[in-house]
Amino acid sequence: xxxxxxxxxxGSFAGGITRFLVxxxxxKFISDFFALGTFLVNIIGCFAIGVxxxxxxxxxxxxxxxxxxxxxxxxxxFTTFSSFINENYQLFDQKNFYFLLFYTATSLIGGFVMLFxxxxxxxxx
Numbered sequence: 001x002x003x004x005x006x007x008x009x010x011g012s013f014a015g016g017i018t019r020f021l022v023x024x025x026x027x028k029f030i031s032d033f034f035a036l037g038t039f040l041v042n043i044i045g046c047f048a049i050g051v052x053x054x055x056x057x058x059x060x061x062x063x064x065x066x067x068x069x070x071x072x073x074x075x076x077x078f079t080t081f082s083s084f085i086n087e088n089y090q091l092f093d094q095k096n097f098y099f100l101l102f103y104t105a106t107s108l109i110g111g112f113v114m115l116f117x118x119x120x121x122x123x124x125x
Contacts, residue, residue, distance in 0.1 A: 007065045011073015019078045045082030049075045053086065 022044070023037030030036065052070050056062055062070075075082045084107065091100035 011069040012077035015074040015077025042081040045079035049082040
């Protein structure tokens with residue numbers, strides 16, 4: 001268990017730094033348009049998690065700890081959006097369209113509402 005936690009932590013560390021660097025470089029050299037860096041990170045993260053799970057499904061040998069490093073650690077530190085999209089894809093692949101719609105809508109709406117509430121609470125102080 002400890003080894004797995006270390007793998008996740010190192011992956012998250014690497015993913016978070018990579019996210020910061022990508023966003024900073026995009027803003028500096030490509031465009032400082034709002035959220036372009038975050039958009040690119042989310043899209044790249046979705047591609048990365050797709051490749052990782054595609055390799056796993058093709059039975060390429062990826063150890064459990066490498067999977068934890070790449071998926072939970074790196075992709076999670078890079079962008080949790082990729083995990084969200086992967087979970088949506090799994091529901092789509094299982095043809096569970098009702099839960100897919102429910103999960104997507106409640107995640108987006110609930111997330112927005114909770115962000116709004118959190119920001120509103122800080123205005124009370």
